[in-house]
Amino acid sequence: MTHELLTIGRISVDIYPNDIGVDLEDVTSFGKYLGGSPSNVAVAAARHGRRAGVITRTGDDAFGTYLHRELKKFNVDDTYVTPVKEWPTAVTFCAIKPATDEFPLYFYGRFPTAPDLQIRADELDLEAIREAGIFWSTVTGLCQEPSRTAHIKAHEARPRTGLKEGQFTILDLDYRPMFWASEEEARAEVAKILPHVTVAIGNDKECAVAVGEGTPDEQADRLLAAGVEIAVVKLGPEGVMAKSRTERVVSAPVPVQTVNGLGAGDSFGGAFCHGLLSGWPLAQVLDYANAAGAIVASRLSCADAMPTPDEVTSLLAERGRLVPGQFATEGAAL
Numbered sequence: 001m002t003h004e005l006l007t008i009g010r011i012s013v014d015i016y017p018n019d020i021g022v023d024l025e026d027v028t029s030f031g032k033y034l035g036g037s038p039s040n041v042a043v044a045a046a047r048h049g050r051r052a053g054v055i056t057r058t059g060d061d062a063f064g065t066y067l068h069r070e071l072k073k074f075n076v077d078d079t080y081v082t083p084v085k086e087w088p089t090a091v092t093f094c095a096i097k098p099a100t101d102e103f104p105l106y107f108y109g110r111f112p113t114a115p116d117l118q119i120r121a122d123e124l125d126l127e128a129i130r131e132a133g134i135f136w137s138t139v140t141g142l143c144q145e146p147s148r149t150a151h152i153k154a155h156e157a158r159p160r161t162g163l164k165e166g167q168f169t170i171l172d173l174d175y176r177p178m179f180w181a182s183e184e185e186a187r188a189e190v191a192k193i194l195p196h197v198t199v200a201i202g203n204d205k206e207c208a209v210a211v212g213e214g215t216p217d218e219q220a221d222r223l224l225a226a227g228v229e230i231a232v233v234k235l236g237p238e239g240v241m242a243k244s245r246t247e248r249v250v251s252a253p254v255p256v257q258t259v260n261g262l263g264a265g266d267s268f269g270g271a272f273c274h275g276l277l278s279g280w281p282l283a284q285v286l287d288y289a290n291a292a293g294a295i296v297a298s299r300l301s302c303a304d305a306m307p308t309p310d311e312v313t314s315l316l317a318e319r320g321r322l323v324p325g326q327f328a329t330e331g332a333a334l
């Protein structure tokens, strides 16, 4: 199977509160969901009809079984999801406090390591990585060995110069401070991957870790100077800005009632991939992904909340931002 999108990195069981607006110590019941940013991105793209797969590791346990079941349910290829014996599947709790726009994450089963940080270079199917329409990795995957070397090897196997028309290599600048000794350490690792990347996506804080403090424009310019073709700066409820060598595109906020800001970035990412694969102009890709992010921000969970194309276009239509025929997918690039 050739994947339209192949992601690599973490997977977890998200254990998210059913109680909204309270700190974790006051939560009385939780729901259980597939989670982990690059896995969510694969789910999001599959919801838009794309052939998506993920390279990751679970523990050899019941939560691992659950995650396989969920990936299959969402139509994500789990061929490259294998168990490690030594570590249990990671779980992630959060608190949901929309009134103050706070959604703190609490990672368990990631210290000193997690199964998905045990991905080894010698286990990779480099042919599948080379052939994928889009290959998506995250900065968190670089935080520890052997995952770090595996990520570098995967990227080296897919050099920018070897990409075919319509192929993209995306780095999600995703930065979780608890997994790093310092921002400088993360920046040094990002610098090793960037030469292979054609699209970099991050929020303003993540861009600062990757290429230093600055305005979104300055950060995008630095990413372009590092050789990427498209630099995307996500701005949460403020929308998104992207730059290529020839254009600067802003997609204005798509207002929604925020429930849980977590997962919006992954929804954005999966929808962004769908837009690139469809060959849409950058402005159109950004509007679509912006609305897809907003939808997940207005819902409780991450993977289970990923929207379908109809849900995205309906929201844009409701906001008076849909040009009829604009988001046709017939002309898929691959």
Ligand SMILES: Nc1ncnc2c1ncn2[C@@H]1O[C@H](COP(=O)(O)OP(=O)(O)O)[C@@H](O)[C@H]1O
Residues within 6 Å of the ligand: 203, 233, 234, 235, 236, 237, 238, 239, 240, 253, 254, 255, 256, 258, 261, 262, 263, 264, 265, 266, 268, 289, 290, 291, 292, 293, 294, 295, 297
């Ligand atoms: N509360 C919100 N209201 C409307 N759109 C949102 C909201 N939160 C996120 N989005 C959309 O989703 C995108 C990604 O969300 P963001 O929070 O910036 O990413 P991340 O989760 O990676 O930090 C934003 O750029 C925006 O397009």
Ligand SMILES: O=C(O)C[C@@H](O)[C@H](O)C(=O)COP(=O)(O)O
Residues within 6 Å of the ligand: 010, 012, 014, 034, 035, 036, 037, 038, 040, 092, 105, 174, 176, 261, 262, 263, 264, 265, 266, 267, 302, 303
């Ligand atoms: O993996 C994580 O970082 C946390 C997960 O609980 C969650 O599923 C997630 O990935 C949220 O990512 P975001 O889209 O960057 O908010």
